Amino acid sequence: MNRTVIIVAGGAGRRMKLDVPKQFALLAGIPILMHTIKLFYSYSTDLEIIVALPEQYADYWNELCAKFQFKICHKIALGGETRFHTVKNSLLLSVKKELIAIHDGVRPFVSKETIERCYRLAENKGTAVPCVPIPESIRMVQGNNNFPANRDQYRLIQTPQVFQWPILNKAYEQSYSIEFTDDASVVEKAGFPIYLTEGNYENIKITTPADLVFAEALMKRQRENLS
C-alpha cells in the first residue's frame, strides 16, 4: 500500500518560552522539524510527506527552508484551531490515500524500526499506535486523595500513529470533541479498535527546555555512532 506521512507542527510553543514555536528551535544547528522530515525521507524516499504548520508561520518556514537549503519535497497544510482540525485540513492534501501516518513534528528520534512496525501493523489491522512501558512507579490522583496504580497496566503513547485511509477518513468526519487528545482517540471514537506496537524509548516529544538538552545529547551520540 502507498504510504503517506502527515507531520504535525501546528503548536505555538508556549511551554518552551521560546521566541519561535518549538518545532523551529535549533537542534544540532538546524530546526527540529527539518530533522523530523529528513528522518521520514531517509526511511523511504517514496513517502508522500505533508507538513502541517500554523498559518502565521508559513512564510517563516519558507524562509527557513531557503536559509538552510532544505530541499526535501513536502506539501504544506495549514494548522487549524486544534490538532483535530489541523489533521483534518492535512488529509485533504493526500493524493495517495492508502496508509496514513500522523507524526509529531517535535519527535525527531523515532527509529526507522518503529516507523516500519507501525506501517506494517496498520497495513494488516487497519490501525497502529507505538508505545513504551512507563519507566517509573505511578499513582492515581482523585481530588485530594491518591491511590497506588500498577504501571505495568499502562503504556506511554508515541507517534507515528498509522491508519488505513477509509478508517481515518471516516473518523475525521465526526464532529470535534474535547476528548480527542490524539489521532487514536478520534479513530477509536468512530468505533475502530486500536492496535498497539512497540515504540522506541528515545522517541521523545520535545516540549520543555530539559527535553531539548536531552535531544542535543542524543543527536551528538547518534553522530558519534555514525562517524
Place this chain on the structure above:
Amino acid sequence: MNRTVIIVAGGAGRRMKLDVPKQFALLAGIPILMHTIKLFYSYSTDLEIIVALPEQYADYWNELCAKFQFKICHKIALGGETRFHTVKNSLLLSVKKELIAIHDGVRPFVSKETIERCYRLAENKGTAVPCVPIPESIRMVQGNNNFPANRDQYRLIQTPQVFQWPILNKAYEQSYSIEFTDDASVVEKAGFPIYLTEGNYENIKITTPADLVFAEALMKRQRENLS
C-alpha cells in the same frame, strides 16, 4: 525535627548491561552514587546519611571512595533480598530517628527545593512523596485489549519519599509482600495516608544507557550554569 536520608543503592544493574551496577557507573567522571550523596550533603551538612549497598560491593565501594578521595561521612547498610529488606536493614542504623527520607541512589538530579518540600510536608503530615505529571498520552492495557486513560489523573512517582520515624518503623514491622513497589506502598499498607508534593522533572532514575546520555547532558548544563 532531625533529618536522616537513606540512599538506596542496592540494585545489581542488570538492565544497564554494565560490568558494575548502575549506581557505580561514571557520570561526569565520578560514580553516580557519589553525585547523589554530595547532593544531599550540599542540601544540609547536618543530615544523617545512610547508604545501602549490595553486600558483595561493600569492598568495591570502599576502594572507590579511596580512589576518588570521597570524604563525605556516611554509614553503610548492607542490601537485603529486596528493596523492602534493604530499607529495613538501613533503618536499624539510624540514630536520629525523627524524619527519614528514602532516596534512590541513581537519582542524582533531585533539586534541593524538592528535598526541602518533602521534608517539610512529612514534618507536617507524616508522609511525603514527590511526583510529576505524565508528559505523554497514556493507554491502559488488559490482555489483548487497550483503552484510553486520562493522564491528568496519574502522576509519576519519584524520591525522596519522607516519613516520620514512628510511621516508617511501624510500616516496616509488616511482613514482606510483593505489592511493595516503593516505600509509599509499604507505609500505605500499614494504614497511613500518602501526601504528594511536587518533584522536579530532571529528577530521573538512571536505569538505561539512554538515561545515562541524558544525565551527562544535564550534568554538563548544570556546570555551565554554575560557571
